[in-house]
Amino acid sequence: MTLRLSPEQIRQRLEQIRSGLLAQSASIGNPNFEQLDEQDLAWLFEAYDTHFFNGLCRACLEDVPLSFRVSSRLTSAGGKTSRFRRRGSQRAERFEIAVSSTLLMQSFADLEREVTVAGVVCHDRLAALQRIMEHELLHLIEMLVWDVSNCSAERFQSLARQCFGHNGHRHALVTAREQAGVLGLRPGVRVTFPLDGRHQVGVLNRVTKRATVLVEDSRGVLYSDGKRYAKFYVPLDQLQPCE
Numbered sequence: 001m002t003l004r005l006s007p008e009q010i011r012q013r014l015e016q017i018r019s020g021l022l023a024q025s026a027s028i029g030n031p032n033f034e035q036l037d038e039q040d041l042a043w044l045f046e047a048y049d050t051h052f053f054n055g056l057c058r059a060c061l062e063d064v065p066l067s068f069r070v071s072s073r074l075t076s077a078g079g080k081t082s083r084f085r086r087r088g089s090q091r092a093e094r095f096e097i098a099v100s101s102t103l104l105m106q107s108f109a110d111l112e113r114e115v116t117v118a119g120v121v122c123h124d125r126l127a128a129l130q131r132i133m134e135h136e137l138l139h140l141i142e143m144l145v146w147d148v149s150n151c152s153a154e155r156f157q158s159l160a161r162q163c164f165g166h167n168g169h170r171h172a173l174v175t176a177r178e179q180a181g182v183l184g185l186r187p188g189v190r191v192t193f194p195l196d197g198r199h200q201v202g203v204l205n206r207v208t209k210r211a212t213v214l215v216e217d218s219r220g221v222l223y224s225d226g227k228r229y230a231k232f233y234v235p236l237d238q239l240q241p242c243e
């Protein structure tokens, strides 16, 4: 909490980590990488721990394992830090930091708009990935030091400001819902999609990574509007809005 860095010191350290990852990663060849793997997250963790915290994260973890996961299922959070405890024990059995590949890949793609993560404007996926890792790293640190972690609280936010120059705790990465909205795919809209060589017509019910579409079907499940529907999960790029 006593760490004080000038904006220039922060910028230099972040730049070092950025060029370091670009130089050594097997999957990240350029700042708008198409692929990301666990080793990149593990490398980032060690780099941040070294450049910003003098190895104290590793030291605080002691022998508790920390693993990393690239998640395609995180569709609203940019990342997630989890602590797993053995039943009946307060001691952490392991930690995991997950990062959403879905949000990163949806951003800096077709939909062009400014993207911020943690209140910082990001110009490419690598910048967004770094901001997500910085945020998750602070969650881990809070769990290790204070047991509880809350990024909407003052302590987290002043740490985030001091260490990394963050100005917020949310992200504005492109979500599937936003992407779909631009294409006219909103819940309640009639849509069509191909299935077994035919075009099915239904009502768009929900959008996450895929869309949930309800198609009227006499053998389907009864819904509150008194009709029966069969439910289909359709990738967004296969959906077309009807008139």
Ligand SMILES: [Zn+2]
Pocket: 135, 139, 151, 169
């Ligand atoms: Zn958070």
